[in-house]
Structures are given as C-alpha cells and as structure tokens.
Amino acid sequence: xxxxxxxxxxxxxxxxxxxxxxxxxxxxxxxxxxxxxxxxxxxxxxxxxxxxxxxxxxxxxxxxxxxxxxxxxxxxxxxxxxxxxxxxxxxxxxxxxxxxxxxxxxxxxxxxxxxxxxxxxxxxxxxxxxxxxxxxxxxxxxxxxxxxxxxxxxxxxxxxxxxxxxxxxxxxxxxxxxxxxxxxxxxxxxxxxxxxxxxxxxxxxxxxxxxxxxxxxxxxxxxxxxxxxxxxxxxxxxxxxxxxxxxxxxxxxxxxxxxxxxxxxxxxxxxxxxxxxxxxxxxxxxxxxxxxxxxxxxxxxxxxxxxxxxxxxxxxxxxxxxxxxxxxxxxxxxxxxxxxxxxxxxxxxxxxxxxxxxxxxxxxxxxxxxxxxxxxxxxxxxxxxxxxxxxxxxxxxxxxxxxxxxxxxxxxxxxxxxxxxxxxxxxxxxxxxxxxxxxxxxxxxxxxxxxxxxxxxxxxxxxxxxxxxxxxxxxxxxxxxxxxxxxxxxxxxxxxxxxxxxxxxxxxxxxxxxxxxxxxxxxxxxxxxxxxxxxxxxxxxxxxxxxxxxxxxxxxxxxxxxxxxxxxxxxxxxxxxxxxxxxxxxxxxxxxxxxxxxxxxxxxxxxxxxxxxxxxxxxxxxxxxxxxxxxxxxxxxxxxxxxxxxxxxxxxxxxxxxxxxxxxxxxxxxxxxxxxxxxxxxxxxxxxxxxxxxxxxxxxxxxxxxxxxxxxxxxxxxxxxxxxxxxxxx
Numbered sequence: 001x002x003x004x005x006x007x008x009x010x011x012x013x014x015x016x017x018x019x020x021x022x023x024x025x026x027x028x029x030x031x032x033x034x035x036x037x038x039x040x041x042x043x044x045x046x047x048x049x050x051x052x053x054x055x056x057x058x059x060x061x062x063x064x065x066x067x068x069x070x071x072x073x074x075x076x077x078x079x080x081x082x083x084x085x086x087x088x089x090x091x092x093x094x095x096x097x098x099x100x101x102x103x104x105x106x107x108x109x110x111x112x113x114x115x116x117x118x119x120x121x122x123x124x125x126x127x128x129x130x131x132x133x134x135x136x137x138x139x140x141x142x143x144x145x146x147x148x149x150x151x152x153x154x155x156x157x158x159x160x161x162x163x164x165x166x167x168x169x170x171x172x173x174x175x176x177x178x179x180x181x182x183x184x185x186x187x188x189x190x191x192x193x194x195x196x197x198x199x200x201x202x203x204x205x206x207x208x209x210x211x212x213x214x215x216x217x218x219x220x221x222x223x224x225x226x227x228x229x230x231x232x233x234x235x236x237x238x239x240x241x242x243x244x245x246x247x248x249x250x251x252x253x254x255x256x257x258x259x260x261x262x263x264x265x266x267x268x269x270x271x272x273x274x275x276x277x278x279x280x281x282x283x284x285x286x287x288x289x290x291x292x293x294x295x296x297x298x299x300x301x302x303x304x305x306x307x308x309x310x311x312x313x314x315x316x317x318x319x320x321x322x323x324x325x326x327x328x329x330x331x332x333x334x335x336x337x338x339x340x341x342x343x344x345x346x347x348x349x350x351x352x353x354x355x356x357x358x359x360x361x362x363x364x365x366x367x368x369x370x371x372x373x374x375x376x377x378x379x380x381x382x383x384x385x386x387x388x389x390x391x392x393x394x395x396x397x398x399x400x401x402x403x404x405x406x407x408x409x410x411x412x413x414x415x416x417x418x419x420x421x422x423x424x425x426x427x428x429x430x431x432x433x434x435x436x437x438x439x440x441x442x443x444x445x446x447x448x449x450x451x452x453x454x455x456x457x458x459x460x461x462x463x464x465x466x467x468x469x470x471x472x473x474x475x476x477x478x479x480x481x482x483x484x485x486x487x488x489x490x491x492x493x494x495x496x497x498x499x500x501x502x503x504x505x506x507x508x509x510x511x512x513x514x515x516x517x518x519x520x521x522x523x524x525x526x527x528x529x530x531x532x533x534x535x536x537x538x539x540x541x542x543x544x545x546x547x548x549x550x551x552x553x554x555x556x557x558x559x560x561x562x563x564x565x566x567x568x569x570x571x572x573x574x575x576x577x578x579x580x581x582x583x584x585x586x587x588x589x590x591x592x593x594x595x596x597x598x599x600x601x602x603x604x605x606x607x608x609x610x611x612x613x614x615x616x617x618x619x620x621x622x623x624x625x626x627x628x629x630x631x632x633x634x635x636x637x638x639x640x641x642x643x644x645x646x647x648x649x650x651x652x653x654x655x656x657x658x659x660x661x662x663x664x665x666x667x668x669x670x671x672x673x674x675x676x677x678x679x680x681x682x683x684x685x686x687x688x689x690x691x692x693x694x695x696x697x698x699x700x701x702x703x704x705x706x707x708x709x710x711x712x713x714x715x716x717x718x719x720x721x722x723x724x725x726x727x728x729x730x
Contacts, residue, residue, distance in 0.1 A: 014116045017062065017109040021102070024058050027051035028102055045093070052098045055105075059089055062105050084294050088318035092704060095312045103708030104319055110712060133269055134243060134260075137209035138186040140199040140253070191260045198256045208245045211258040213238060220248030290323040293687065297321030297694060304698035312704060313697075319708040320693035324715040325686025329722040330679050336725035337675030345659035346668050353654045356637055357672035361617030362610055363568055363665070364631070367575035367582060369624050370641055370662065371556050371589055376411055376532060376548040378418035385523050387543045396544045397422035398452070400476045400536050403467045406457045411534055412465075414548050415476070423451075464534075475537045476546075482535035483542045530581035550581065555663050556589045562666035566673070569617070572610075574603045574631065603631040611636060622665055639665065678725040686718030 012019045033049035041047050048056060066082050085108055092100040186201050191209045194200065199215065202208055208221070214237055222232045223245050232248060235241065241254050244265030260266055301317035334351050341348060348354055365371050381393040401419010404412040457467040464477015475482045524545055527533060533545045553559075560571055572593040575582045582596035595606050611619045611634065621628070621635035624642070632638030632653050640653035641660055657664045693710055696702050702710065 015112045021106045021109045084321045091315035100704040107712045134207040134209040138201040202247045211263040212254040212256045215253040219252040222246040290326045316697040316704045325683045325718040329682040329718045333679035333722040333725045347656045359618045362570045362619045364621045366623035372550045375413045377414045377551045389543045394422040399469045407465045479535045482537045559662045604634045607634040682721035689714045
C-alpha cells in the first residue's frame with residue numbers, strides 16, 4: 001500500500017494536470033448548470049454553469065500546455081503530432097459536450113502518467129546502474145601518503161638534499177594520541193575530486209569510487225554491477241580495482257590510477273546515457289507516420305460531419321483518434337529492450353544498434369580470447385615411459401602448478417589452474433579414505449598440509465622455473481631446462497644399436513643435447529599442430545610433460561548453434577594463428593569459413609568485403625575490443641567482449657559484453673528481435689483498434705464520452721503490450 005501511495009504521489013508531481021483533472025469532476029457533477037450570474041450567452045460556448053466553466057478553464061490550460069509541447073518538439077527536430085488531442089478537446093467544448101471534454105483532459109493527463117510509469121519501468125535496469133554510481137570517496141590525508149604528501153605547497157618537488165621526501169608534521173592532536181586521530185585519517189570528498197595517485201580507503205559494503213591499484217594484502221569484491229559475475233572475486237595486492245565494485249567485509253586501501261570520469265563504471269554510465277538519449281530509426285519513422293495518421297483521422301471526422309450534418313460526429317471521431325501507439329509504445333519498447341540488454345550484461349551505445357542487431361546475417365569471430373579461453377589450458381599429462389616414478393598425473397600437476405604460480409610465462413596460468421584442481425582431487429581422495437601415498441616417507445616437509453610447502457623459487461626467463469615443493473626439487477619448462485641437472489647441462493646418452501645407455505658425466509656438447517632431446521620427444525610421442533608442452537622433472541629426473549592447447553570456450557559450440565537457430569546465415573573465423581591450429585578450433589565449435597594467418601589489415605579487408613557486398617544484410621564482428629579495434633570499426637556492428645578487467649569498450653565497438661560470455665552474442669540478437677517484434681505488435685494493434693473505433697464513431701455507434709474513455713483503454717493496451725519487451729521469453 002505504501003508503495004502504491006508513493007507511486008501515485010510521484011506521478012502527481014511529474015504530471016500535475018492529473019490531480020487537477022480528477023478533482024474537476026466534483027464541480028462538474030455537483031453544480032454543472034449553476035449560473036449565479038444569470039443569463040449571459042457567449043458565442044460558441046453558450047451560457048455554461050460553474051462546473052462547466054471550470055472544465056473550460058482546465059481545457060484552455062491543457063490546450064496551451066499541449067501546443068507549447070508541440071512547438072518544443074518541432075524546435076528539437078521532432079514532429080509534434082498532438083494536434084489531434086488539441087482539436088478533439090476543442091471540438092468537444094464547441095459542441096458543449098463537457099463530460100467528453102473532461103474525459104479527454106483526463107485522457108491526456110493520465111496518458112502522460114502512464115507514459116511516465118512505462119518509461120520508468122522500461123528503464124528500471126538502467127536506473128539501477130545509475131543509482132549505484134559512487135558519489136563520494138575517502139581520501140587518506142596522512143603525511144607522506146598519496147599526492148598530498150608529495151606536494152609541498154610551495155611549487156617544489158618536495159625532495160630534500162639527502163634524497164628523502166619532505167612531509168608535513170603530524171597534527172599535535174594526533175601526536176598526542178587524541179581520540180579524534182582514529183576518525184581523522186581520511187577526508188570524505190566528492191568522487192570528482194579524486195586525482196590519480198590519491199590513496200583511498202573503501203569501507204566494508206561501500207562501492208569502489210574510481211579505478212585503482214589494491215594496496216591491501218587482499219580483498220573480496222562483488223563485481224555484479226560491472227560484469228554480472230555472481231560470485232565475489234578475491235583479489236590481492238597489486239591487482240586492479242575497478243570503480244563500481246562493491247567491497248566485502250573488510251576495509252581495503254587502494255591507490256587511484258584514474259580520475260572518476262575515466263574509470264570503468266563511469267564509462268559504463270556514459271554508454272547507458274548515450275543509449276537512453278538516442279532515438280532509433282524505427283522510432284523516428286513512427287514519429288513521421290503519425291503525421292499521415294493525423295491527416296486520416298481529420299479526414300474521417302470531417303466526412304462524418306459532412307455526411308451526417310451533425311457537428312458532434314466530428315468530436316466523436318477525434319476523441320478516438322490516438323497516435324499514442326506510435327508516439328509512446330514504440331520508444332517504450334526500445335527502452336525496455338535496452339534495459340533487458342543491460343540486465344544481461346550487454347551495453348549498446350545507441351538504440352539504432354538494437355534495431356540493427358535484429359537484422360544480423362553474418363557474424364565474424366576473432367579466435368583467441370573470443371571463441372577460445374584467454375590462456376592455453378592443460379589437456380593432459382603424459383608420463384615419460386620408463387621413467388620409473390611412483391608419482392601419478394595429479395602429483396605432477398600439483399607440483400608443477402604450485403611452482404608455476406610464481407611465473408609470468410604465458411603457459412603459467414593454465415598450469416597453475418590445473419594444479420589447483422589436481423590438489424583438490426588429491427585432498428578429496430585422501431578424505432575418501434585413500435591413504436596410499438606414492439612415496440613412503442612421512443617426514444617430508446609439508447606432508448599432510450592443506451597446501452604444499454614451497455621454497456627456493458627461481459625463474460630463468462624464456463626457459464623455465466624451478467623450486468622446492470614438499471622437499472622435492474621441481475623444474476618446469478622447456479625440455480632442455482627441465483631435463484638438465486643443477487649444473488645446467490643435460491646428461492648425454494650414448495646411443496648403441498638396440499639399446500641406449502647413459503654416460504655418467506655431463507657434457508655440454510649441443511650435438512649430444514640435440515640427440516637426447518629428440519630421443520625423449522620420440523618416447524613421449526608427437527604433439528598435434530595446435531599443442532604445446534612444458535616438461536617436468538622431479539629430483540633431477542625427467543618424468544612427464546604437460547600438454548596445453550588453446551581450447552574452445554565450454555559454451556562456444558552451443559552459442560554458435562543458437563546463432564544458426566536464429567537464422568544467422570554465415571559464421572566466419574578471423575585469426576592470425578596458423579591454418580592448422582585454426583582449422584582444429586573451427587571444427588570443434590562448428591565454423592566452416594576460416595580465414596587464418598591474417599594480419600590486422602587482412603581482417604579489415606575480409607570484413608569490408610562482406611560489408612559492401614550487395615544484398616549482404618548486416619555484418620557483425622565479435623572480438624576483444626582492444627587489438628581488434630580496426631576490424632570492429634569495419635563491420636556494421638562491432639561487439640567487444642570483456643571480463644570487466646579491461647576498458648568498458650573499444651571506441652570502435654557499438655556493443656559491449658561485460659560478462660565475457662560468448663552466449664551473450666545470440667542472446668543480444670534474440671533480445672533485439674523480440675524487442676522489434678513487440679514494438680510492431682503494440683503499434684499495429686493500437687492503430688488498428690483506433691481505426692476501428694473511429695469508423696464506428698463515424699456511424700454514431702460510440703457516444704463521445706464513451707469514445708474518450710475507450711481511447712484511453714486503447715493507449716493502455718498498446719503501452720502495456722510494449723512493456724512485455726521486458727519479459728524474458730527468448
């Protein structure tokens with residue numbers, strides 16, 4: 001009940017004519033013909049009573065306000081088509097149908113209220129983004145911390161001759177241990193006042209105000225406002241912290257790296273604002289179509305008047321002539337569609353993009369990071385035949401993964417992820433009762449711990465990484481690195497016909513190293529064209545290799561199948577990778593048209609050729625939005641996929657997927673198509689009902705008062721139909 005009262009009061013504030021129109025019914029019903037002034041005949045109006053004069057005054061105000069709105073529309077390049085309402089309300093007064101006049105005034109005011117409600121309902125998802133925008137920030141003001149501590153205020157750099165930076169003295173209250181010290185360590189300022197370099201404090205449950213770098217040891221952030229990620233993400237010191245993320249249960253400290261206007265959440269809001277302010281071509285067309293509809297309605301009303309000879313017939317027709325299905329239902333449907341996209345983690349720059357999305361016939365995909373995951377993933381572990389180790393694949397992955405956690409190599413993240421999963425499997429087997437350990441020693445450092453003990457990490461850039469895990473010396477990397485001893489040399493094997501024996505000493509000869517490497521690779525087997533490997537040795541013995549490859553996203557094949565189900569005629573892959581590797585990924589996800597070994601300019605040429613082809617439909621390019629910027633601009637629609645850790649969108653992308661989910665591509669097209677379908681249904685249904693009503697009124701089948709309320713019902717039906725674009729029925 002409280003919510004209903006708030007809604008009514010809000011609508012009355014937004015549409016002040018509505019309560020006036022409602023209250024006008026009282027004098028019209030109580031004293032319509034009371035004339036204390038006696039007989040006073042006025043041309044056209046006659047001699048109205050008190051209640052009727054109040055209606056006339058309200059009608060005059062309504063006409064003036066409506067005409068002012070029409071003029072303002074014309075100034076802004078939009079066609080003002082409220083002429084029908086002005087003529088209808090004036091006609092009802094002229095024929096002295098005051099109840100009809102009041103009904104039309106109520107119709108106009110309630111129509112504005114319904115439009116206001118429909119727009120707010122359609123924009124609910126977008127409004128939620130706006131209201132969640134951070135407004136303030138807590139800037140640390142301790143001496144020597146942040147930008148404030150660097151500047152001395154006299155224009156100097158603040159550096160002393162001994163190389164140390166000068167800092168201001170602590171306030172006396174702080175130095176003396178005042179009770180205010182605990183609460184005066186930061187200032188709360190407007191988010192616009194934050195400058196790069198400021199050190200900020202974000203309290204539990206607060207929204208991160210600007211982009212920055214985490215200074216605290218760790219933090220838990222809710223990124224659902226940014227990319228729709230449902231599970232809070234744990235981040236550690238040095239990680240990027242994005243504005244719009246909600247802090248967890250502990251206070252975090254961060255350093256601002258961007259001003260508020262350049263931060264992630266503000267960029268998202270800029271995209272939302274641009275989409276709200278834009279008007280799609282179909283809505284502009286609806287505005288134009290309202291003009292011939294107005295002419296048609298006036299023609300029907302005039303013919304009805306001339307044929308019948310009854311002036312009231314003119315008013316009867318016009319009170320049913322409503323262009324609202326064109327003027328309100330169309331934009332409401334498109335705003336609702338934009339809101340649904342935003343709720344699904346998909347942002348568009350203009351509403352024209354929403355219309356074009358529904359007409360996409362050819363989609364180009366970048367391979368790496370779009371059709372595939374962003375880093376190579378472990379596909380299998382191959383144990384070296386004859387290595388004689390008691391370790392199994394999970395132990396190898398666990399040890400290698402722990403060591404690779406400290407590496408920056410491109411393969412490190414994939415191995416570290418697989419190692420974490422292997423560690424979980426080992427723990428699970430232990431909990432299920434498996435006590436058989438591959439090694440009998442129970443006194444190893446770290447034995448029985450939840451996480452292995454790691455020591456002596458050393459990375460040799462471009463070769464590999466080594467360390468000690470639970471007392472075992474582990475080397476992971478290239479074959480020559482993993483198989484070499486502590487002196488850095490490979491054991492050279494003397495190849496004798498029929499057998500191979502190991503020479504006891506280490507020899508640096510490259511010919512010997514090459515022969516040994518070839519023999520080891522032969523024992524492992526050949527890698528596929530799209531595979532790569534890291535070799536693992538434990539305690540000086542080469543025991544396994546970890547095979548990785550660029551793997552498709554888990555839902556890539558189903559997403560592409562959904563696109564075909566939506567009628568997208570052609571799917572293509574563009575990549576700079578080798579043709580053999582590209583062909584394997586393409587076959588796994590279901591793409592037949594593969595363009596491989598391309599430079600960036602070659603990708604642009606491929607998309608441009610498809611774009612300028614006659615009868616091509618609409619082309620769309622899906623990429624990461626950064627290094628694919630030129631090809632995104634070349635397509636009719638550029639769609640950038642991001643996980644929220646990069647910029648909201650490339651300048652070249654018209655659509656931004658914030659949750660890094662390829663399933664959002666067919667979902668965006670499905671939402672766009674349903675939005676346009678709902679819009680057309682609402683418009684055509686409303687216009688058809690209005691036309692039927694006008695014809696019926698022309699034959700005197702609908703009284704003028706009934707017609708006014710019937711017209712309001714047509715508007716409500718049309719607008720409510722347009723709001724069904726909010727429903728998830730794709």
